[in-house]
Amino acid sequence: MPEEIPVPPWRRPKKAPPRMPLTQDRIVDTALGILDAEGLDALSMRRLAQELKTGHASLYAHVGNRDELLDLVFDLVLTEVEIPEPEPGRWAEQVKEMCRSLRRMFLAHRDLARIAIDRVPLGPNGIMGMERTLNLLRAGGLQDELAAYGGDLLSTFVTAEALEQSSRHSGAEQSEEQAGMFADQLHGYLKSLPTAQFPNLVHLAGPITSLDSDRRFELGLEIIIAGLVAGAGAGDGADDGGSNSAAATVRPAGSTPVGS
Amino acid sequence: MPEEIPVPPWRRPKKAPPRMPLTQDRIVDTALGILDAEGLDALSMRRLAQELKTGHASLYAHVGNRDELLDLVFDLVLTEVEIPEPEPGRWAEQVKEMCRSLRRMFLAHRDLARIAIDRVPLGPNGIMGMERTLNLLRAGGLQDELAAYGGDLLSTFVTAEALEQSSRHSGAEQSEEQAGMFADQLHGYLKSLPTAQFPNLVHLAGPITSLDSDRRFELGLEIIIAGLVAGAGAGDGADDGGSNSAAATVRPAGSTPVGS
DNA sequence: ACCTGAACACCGTTCAAGT
DNA sequence: ACCTGAACACCGTTCAAGT
Numbered sequence: 001m002p003e004e005i006p007v008p009p010w011r012r013p014k015k016a017p018p019r020m021p022l023t024q025d026r027i028v029d030t031a032l033g034i035l036d037a038e039g040l041d042a043l044s045m046r047r048l049a050q051e052l053k054t055g056h057a058s059l060y061a062h063v064g065n066r067d068e069l070l071d072l073v074f075d076l077v078l079t080e081v082e083i084p085e086p087e088p089g090r091w092a093e094q095v096k097e098m099c100r101s102l103r104r105m106f107l108a109h110r111d112l113a114r115i116a117i118d119r120v121p122l123g124p125n126g127i128m129g130m131e132r133t134l135n136l137l138r139a140g141g142l143q144d145e146l147a148a149y150g151g152d153l154l155s156t157f158v159t160a161e162a163l164e165q166s167s168r169h170s171g172a173e174q175s176e177e178q179a180g181m182f183a184d185q186l187h188g189y190l191k192s193l194p195t196a197q198f199p200n201l202v203h204l205a206g207p208i209t210s211l212d213s214d215r216r217f218e219l220g221l222e223i224i225i226a227g228l229v230a231g232a233g234a235g236d237g238a239d240d241g242g243s244n245s246a247a248a249t250v251r252p253a254g255s256t257p258v259g260s
Numbered sequence: 261m262p263e264e265i266p267v268p269p270w271r272r273p274k275k276a277p278p279r280m281p282l283t284q285d286r287i288v289d290t291a292l293g294i295l296d297a298e299g300l301d302a303l304s305m306r307r308l309a310q311e312l313k314t315g316h317a318s319l320y321a322h323v324g325n326r327d328e329l330l331d332l333v334f335d336l337v338l339t340e341v342e343i344p345e346p347e348p349g350r351w352a353e354q355v356k357e358m359c360r361s362l363r364r365m366f367l368a369h370r371d372l373a374r375i376a377i378d379r380v381p382l383g384p385n386g387i388m389g390m391e392r393t394l395n396l397l398r399a400g401g402l403q404d405e406l407a408a409y410g411g412d413l414l415s416t417f418v419t420a421e422a423l424e425q426s427s428r429h430s431g432a433e434q435s436e437e438q439a440g441m442f443a444d445q446l447h448g449y450l451k452s453l454p455t456a457q458f459p460n461l462v463h464l465a466g467p468i469t470s471l472d473s474d475r476r477f478e479l480g481l482e483i484i485i486a487g488l489v490a491g492a493g494a495g496d497g498a499d500d501g502g503s504n505s506a507a508a509t510v511r512p513a514g515s516t517p518v519g520s
Numbered sequence: 521a522c523c524t525g526a527a528c529a530c531c532g533t534t535c536a537a538g539t
Numbered sequence: 540a541c542c543t544g545a546a547c548a549c550c551g552t553t554c555a556a557g558t
Contacts (some may be wrong), residue, residue, distance in 0.1 A: 022523085045551060055524050057553080066551065117377060117420070123445075127453075127461070134343075134460035143300050148467035156424070157379045160416045167378045186382075193387075197367070200394035201387070207408035219409050227487030279534080281540080305532060326532065346551050 001181040022054060024062045028072045032109070035073065040111035045069075045221055070115050075123025077112060080105045083132035086139030094136060099158050099221055106162035113163035142228060150228050157220055185210045282314060284322045286398045292369070295333065300371035305329075329374050335383025337372060343392035346399030352485055354396060359418050360483055366422035373423035385492045402488060410488050417480055425473040443469040 020026065030051050033073045034043045045066055049056035064120040082101040084094045106113045121129065142150055168179050188207035190198075201208070211219075290311050303327055309316035322482075340425045342361040344354045345450060348470050366373045383388065393411040404412055428439050450465035471479075488493075 044549085045550085056551085057525080058523050059551070061522065114378070117424055118374070120424075127458070131458045131461050136465055138460060144464055144467045145471070145479070148464050149471060149476060150483075152476075153480050153483060154422045157413075157417075160420050163378055164380075164416070197386070198391045200398060201391050204394055204404055204408050207404045211405070211409060216409060216412075219405070220413050223410075223413060223484060223486070223487035223491055226490040227483035227485070230486040230490060231483055304530085314533085316541050320533070321541065335525085471550080 022052065022058060022062060024072070027052065027059060027062055028069065028076055031069055031073050032076060035112070036108075036110055038110075040114055049143070055237065057208055071119065071123060074112070074115050074119055074121060075125045077105055077109055077127055078121060078123070078125035080108070081129060083129060083136060086136050090138040091136075092229070095140070095154070095225055096221055098133065098136060099154055102155065102158045103162055103217060107165075111166065113159050113166055117157045117163055137228075140228075142231075146228065146231050154224060158217075161217050161220060168213075179213075262299075282312065282318060282322060284332070287312065287319060287322055288329065288336055291329055291333050292336060295372070296368075296370055298370075299372055310486060331379065331383060334372070334375050334379055334381060335385045337365055337369055338381060338383070338385035338389055340368070341389060343396060345391060346396050351396075351400040352489070355400070355414070355485055356481055358393065359414055362415065362418045363422055365478060366419065373426055376419045377423055388479075402489075402491075406488065406491050414484060417484055418477075421473070421477050421480060428473075430434065439473075442443050 027048070031043060031048055033046060035052060045059055046056045049059055050071075052059075059069075063072065066259050080101075081098075083098050086094065106116070120126075130151065133155075134147055137147040139151050168182065187209040190201050190208065193201055195202050287308070291303060291308055294308060294311060295434075305319055306316045308329075309319055319329075323332065341358075343358050346354065366376070380386075388414075390411065393415075394407055397407040397410050428442065447465050447469040450461050450468065453461055455462050
């Protein structure tokens with residue numbers, strides 16, 4: 001009888017050989033897969049168990065309950081967020097880069113903003129991210145209280161904006177120009193309001209409905225950072241503060257993922 | 261046989277005589293009652309029907325589905341939010357008053373922030389509120405785009421902050437100093453982290469955990485308003501802009517509820 | 521120790537049938 | 540026209556029983 005031929009490693013991209021013992025990591029990975037492909041409502045314990053070819057009751061040996069599972073999924077994706085190491089003269093731009101990276105993570109994972117919105121990221125990657133965020137914010141000269149709260153405010157903003165963007169076209173399975181069609185409808189509705197009673201809505205129907213997600217995001221970012229800088233007083237490190245980013249020539253060489 | 265004695269009106273505060281026909285208003289009122297008393301998770305169509313002494317299928321003749329019901333509840337409570345008529349020299353303070361009123365509404369209705377967070381208020385009271393908000397913001401000299409987005413940003417902020425505050429002590433039925441106990445635990449945890457790896461978290465453990473909800477709210481409000489003012493340029497109407505409120509002596513006589 | 525089947529106590533929504 | 544009962548297709552969580 002010949003020796004057993006080993007399975008070539010490239011046959012199992014990362015998932016598992018047909019029968020792998022149930023593991024918390026495997027459960028969380030699979031949950032994220034379902035989330036990305038089908039959304040939060042499809043992510044039931046039963047659906048997840050089916051994907052893992054096991055009974056749904058078996059999951060409770062490894063995750064406690066559904067809410068804890070979502071905590072773990074949230075902490076896992078936090079790995080993808082890049083928080084730059086502070087560089088002099090680039091503070092405002094680096095804060096923006098951090099927020100844009102967080103936003104990219106949300107846009108890459110369906111319904112993740114819904115999971116994140118009412119959760120404090122206290123998993124290992126969340127704690128790591130908090131540390132690096134505080135480090136960046138303090139480099140801008142924010143005093144303690146403002147640095148402590150500023151990180152919260154920024155991440156809340158990014159999460160809420162991602163939530164709004166994803167929920168805007170969540171009615172069915174559409175995703176592309178459906179947002180535009182909704183905006184058109186809303187524009188027509190606002191324009192049709194009685195001018196005497198709603199002068200501002202009629203006048204601003206254009207600006208209200210023409211702001212796309214990217215513009216909203218950058219505008220909000222600008223506002224909050226300007227507010228933080230204003231609150232920082234004439235801080236020493238915030239030399240690049242304010243809403244301009246004149247010194248944005250250096251590449252973000254120091255940016256690294258949270259998880260490493 | 262004597263004439264039928266009429267029921268004294270004070271016996272039915274506002275609810276209904278024992279048998280009143282099912283109505284959308286009655287359904288929405290009752291839904292809000294359940295929400296306040298028992299929270300969003302308790303607000304099922306079946307629980308609601310039971311409260312109304314009817315079959316749960318009957319509700320669908322008046323509300324479409326559960327999501328639409330929540331839309332209606334949201335629009336109903338928007339009635340309680342006061343948005344001041346602009347007064348010269350009090351812009352920043354009036355914006356704060358508006359946001360505080362919105363916050364009070366959220367704190368008065370359990371889990372309402374969870375309902376509001378992924379909903380655009382397009383009901384009659386929502387539209388009315390948008391109009392009055394835009395009117396106030398433009399009185400501060402914000403140009404069109406900033407006014408259009410500023411209202412969104414402010415209400416998102418207030419909603420997210422209310423959500424965080426309510427979810428902080430949502431584990432069980434506690435509500436009072438439970439938040440303080442959690443803060444203490446978190447403080448101990450942050451202080452126990454290895455200083456070499458987490459210098460900022462260790463150093464800021466105090467500020468991070470000592471910020472109570474009121475302080476967080478006022479801080480965030482300050483930051484966003486400062487950012488809006490900075491973006492407004494040297495606007496004419498924003499004479500009271502910035503983060504101070506020196507002229508806050510006049511009573512808000514012009515403030516009126518949204519719904520009237 | 522880990523996994524399973526079966527059960528418990530719920531959901532939202534639909535629809536034919538009643539009044 | 541409005542309401543109802545019954546059914547459909549799901550949920551999360553627990554727990555005694557198996558291996």
